[in-house]
Amino acid sequence: xxxxxxxxxxxxxxxxxxxxxxxxxxxxxxxxxxxxxxxxxxxxxxxxxxxxxxxxxxxxxxxxxxxxxxxxxxxxxxxxxxxxxxxxxxxxxxxxxxxxxxxxxxxxxxxxxxxxxxxxxxxxxxxxxxxxxxxxxxxxxxxxxxxxxxxxxxxxxxxxxxxxxxxxxxxxxxxxxxxxxxxxxxxxxxxxxxxxxxxxxxxxxxxxx
Amino acid sequence: xxxxxxxxxxxxxxxxxxxxxxxxxxxxxxxxxxxxxxxxxxxxxxxxxxxxxxxxxxxxxxxxxxxxxxxxxxxxxxxxxxxxxxxxxxxxxxxxxxxxxxxxxxxxxxxxxxxxxxxxxxxxxxxxxxxxxxxxxxxxxxxxxxxxxxxxxxxxxxxxxxxxxxxxxxxxxxxxxxxxxxxxxxxxxxxxxxxxxxxxxxxxxxxxx
DNA sequence: GTCTATAACGTGATAGAC
DNA sequence: GTCTATCACGTTATAGAC
Numbered sequence: 001x002x003x004x005x006x007x008x009x010x011x012x013x014x015x016x017x018x019x020x021x022x023x024x025x026x027x028x029x030x031x032x033x034x035x036x037x038x039x040x041x042x043x044x045x046x047x048x049x050x051x052x053x054x055x056x057x058x059x060x061x062x063x064x065x066x067x068x069x070x071x072x073x074x075x076x077x078x079x080x081x082x083x084x085x086x087x088x089x090x091x092x093x094x095x096x097x098x099x100x101x102x103x104x105x106x107x108x109x110x111x112x113x114x115x116x117x118x119x120x121x122x123x124x125x126x127x128x129x130x131x132x133x134x135x136x137x138x139x140x141x142x143x144x145x146x147x148x149x150x151x152x153x154x155x156x157x158x159x160x161x162x163x164x165x166x167x168x169x170x171x172x173x174x175x176x177x178x179x180x181x182x183x184x185x186x187x188x189x190x191x192x193x194x195x196x197x198x199x200x201x202x203x204x205x206x207x208x209x
Numbered sequence: 210x211x212x213x214x215x216x217x218x219x220x221x222x223x224x225x226x227x228x229x230x231x232x233x234x235x236x237x238x239x240x241x242x243x244x245x246x247x248x249x250x251x252x253x254x255x256x257x258x259x260x261x262x263x264x265x266x267x268x269x270x271x272x273x274x275x276x277x278x279x280x281x282x283x284x285x286x287x288x289x290x291x292x293x294x295x296x297x298x299x300x301x302x303x304x305x306x307x308x309x310x311x312x313x314x315x316x317x318x319x320x321x322x323x324x325x326x327x328x329x330x331x332x333x334x335x336x337x338x339x340x341x342x343x344x345x346x347x348x349x350x351x352x353x354x355x356x357x358x359x360x361x362x363x364x365x366x367x368x369x370x371x372x373x374x375x376x377x378x379x380x381x382x383x384x385x386x387x388x389x390x391x392x393x394x395x396x397x398x399x400x401x402x403x404x405x406x407x408x409x410x411x412x413x414x415x416x417x418x
Numbered sequence: 419g420t421c422t423a424t425a426a427c428g429t430g431a432t433a434g435a436c
Numbered sequence: 437g438t439c440t441a442t443c444a445c446g447t448t449a450t451a452g453a454c
Contacts, residue, residue: 014437033241033327036430046439051431053437114323117384118242129389154407157390157400162411165378170370172381175326180338181366191366198363202371205418206411223419245448255421260449 015053017043023064027107030114031061065115066127072108073129075101080136087141088204095167095199099192102171109168133160151207162206166199224262226252232273236316239323240270274324275336281317282338284310289345296350297413304376304408308401311380318377342369360416371415375408 021043025034036057040047054060079094102109133139134156142159145151153159170177170192178188230252234243245266249256263269288303311318342348343365351368354360362368379386379401387397 030239030241032239035428037428047430048432048440049438055431057430110322110326113319113382113385116388117319120384120388130391133389134391154403155400157386157392158404158407160390161379161386161400161404162375164382165374166371168382169374169378173322173373173377175329176322177366177370179325179329180342181369182339182343183366191364191370194363195367195370198367201418202415205414209410209414244446246446256448257422257450258420261419264449266448 014043014045014049017045018050018053018060019064022060023068026061026064027068027105027111030111031118034061068108069112069127072112073127073132077132077136080133080138083137087138087145088200090138090141091163091203092200094163096196098167099196102168103189103192106171106174109172113172152209153207159207163199163203166195166202170195223254223258226254227259227262227269228273231269232277235270235273236277236314236320239320240266240327243270277317278321278336281321282336282341286341286345289342289347292346296347296354297409299347299350300372300412301409303372305405307376308405311377312398312401315380315383318381322381354416361418362416368416372408372412375404375411379404 018039022039025039025042028034029038034057036050037047039060040050043050050057050060054063075097076094079090079097082090082093085093139156142151142156146156174188177183178185181188183191227248231248234247234251237243238247243266245259246256248269249259252259259266259269263272284306285303288299288306291299291302294302348365351360351365355365383397386392387394390397392400
């Protein structure tokens, strides 16, 4: 996004290679367990270059964390604030698109959860998730249905816990679930794939319970 | 459990103090971020004593991890294998008792999830969770209801993902959920308290959907 | 068993040649 | 910009006195 220096090749520049490698390693191991040497190796560059471009491990981490956090919630916001889709339609879109997103980057939820715990106040300033979720078109539509008596479940926060839990939890607990079920990666993914269609049905049942 | 040395005072012995401190620190920070100095300070003992009793950080960690894992799944197993309670009754018991357990030790799920990811094969050998869950009375009762056509949901594994997700996810994602909702700790806990009664209702609705 | 002092090692960061 | 060599520091682990 920084165009003031006109990079020759945005994606293959050394700076980008380091950042991409850092993202991979930090997502997998978290800040504490990640070593700058791991990142340098992953990027195929010399360790000294990491400090040349980003000054310190912490600075590099903060950049990765902020970008991850923002892109992750941008995708939420775009669905939640679509004015052209109805309430149930949004649940379907959210389940389907979020599960696809998690298939491509399954470490992200755990990364965000862990690093937010170590740094609760930092990210809340830099991103307005609260607004993106609670002031969203989706939240408005929920309140209308609630007011019309079509929803009995007590409150939007419980609703969000349920929706997020059903979608995200299988990815967060994947290693554990695989070992207790004995499923292969392929079988496990197939199960989750079926949940794209099932979660909207279940959420509807919950709302009417 | 080791009675071959007849400890003078099982709970207040130096060895136990170190282990309890280690449990606290490891649960909160994970292996990589925890320092042996943190543990020694938490235990109120000298750093050298840690190595005197447990040889290394890693050995101490493995003991804590194994004990945590076993006690955590022992509580699951005791509910799942109660022959005197029915299927829906078990869901109620599980939701209520597990949420209480998580109130008292909220870091445990994230600890287990994170450390299992770093060491997938280790724990599966030492504990037979797979058997405790999939061969449980609870699983048998599920299969009977499924066979009788009283359950439409596709499969026990999906069912377990839903049940665990609804119960555990709010604790795992607590810091994130608090910041997006703006709830205080007390308000947040109050919401989760209501879920003890609601989750069984929701699970019933899901099964019949 | 418990302590102080210190060794041994790993990791983040920098100096300086090219 | 990129590399090699090295420093500085924090952390785990141990030696040895008491």
